[in-house]
Amino acid sequence: xxxxxxxxxxxxxxxxxxxxxxxxxxxxxxxxxxxxxxxxxxxxxxxxxxxxxxxxxxxxxxxxxxxxxxxxxxxxxxxxxxxxxxxxxxxxxxxxxxxxxxxxxxxxxxxxxxxxxxxxxxxxxxxxxxxxxxxxxxxxxxxxxxxxxxxxxxxxxxxxxxxxxxxxxxxxxxxxxxxxxxxxxxxxxxxxx
Numbered sequence: 102x103x104x105x106x107x108x109x110x111x112x113x114x115x116x117x118x119x120x121x122x123x124x125x126x127x128x129x130x131x132x133x134x135x136x137x138x139x140x141x142x143x144x145x146x147x148x149x150x151x152x153x154x155x156x157x158x159x160x161x162x163x164x165x166x167x168x169x170x171x172x173x174x175x176x177x178x179x180x181x182x183x184x185x186x187x188x189x190x191x192x193x194x195x196x197x198x199x200x201x202x203x204x205x206x207x208x209x210x211x212x213x214x215x216x217x218x219x220x221x222x223x224x225x226x227x228x229x230x231x232x233x234x235x236x237x238x239x240x241x242x243x244x245x246x247x248x249x250x251x252x253x254x255x256x257x258x259x260x261x262x263x264x265x266x267x268x269x270x271x272x273x274x275x276x277x278x279x280x281x282x283x284x285x286x287x288x289x290x291x292x293x294x
Contacts, residue, residue: 144170147224150184151268154228157191164191179218183225186211190232202240208232209242223256223265227273234282250282260294270294 143149157167171188174181186208193204212229219225230249236242253273256263260270278288 145174145176145178145181147180147184148268150181151272154184154187155272157188161195164188164195168192177218179215179222180224182211182215182218183222183228186215187228187232190235205236205240205242212245221264223253223263223273224269226252226256227269227276230282231276234280250277253277254283254287254291257291257294 153163153167153170156163158164168188168191171185174185189204189208189211193201193208196204212225212232215222215225216229226249229245230253233243233246233249254277256265257270257274257277263270265273274291274294277283278291283291
């Protein structure tokens with residue numbers, strides 16, 4: 102009887118270990134799946150917004166879709182607010198002459214709000230620079246171009262300790278260099294990074 106009890110106990114322990122292992126595997130799977138789904142399900146994930154912004158800047162239909170997405174945003178994340186401001190500016194590009202100024206003014210207010218929430222964020226400063234540098238000077242809505250340009254150059258020159266991920270770094274560097282927002286010497290330094 103002792104051997105039988107020991108065998109049963111051993112059998113039950115093996116089953117419990119397997120169940121425990123399966124439970125751990127299943128929980129790991131659920132956590133991984135949850136992380137993937139939450140990233141995909143969150144339309145305001147910054148990586149998603151970057152791609153949408155680039156598409157919106159190049160295409161009117163994508164611009165409208167991006168504007169609709171960002172118009173629905175009501176929270177106070179600084180970077181997402183900057184993308185909302187950029188969406189307003191893109192909407193101004195595609196709007197009638199009567200509405201252009203309203204959208205640009207909305208963009209300006211949202212950029213101010215985003216910078217107040219996180220003034221050291223290079224992505225926010227980049228978005229503001231990319232919008233303000235394309236506005237006609239007579240509007241008087243481009244007061245931060247030089248400030249943001251200097252901030253971004255000094256941030257990029259600290260890379261990889263700039264706080265920017267590789268995607269953002271490449272995007273900002275390309276914009277500054279290709280659009281002539283840096284001197285030849287700065288462009289050369291930036292290209293070497």
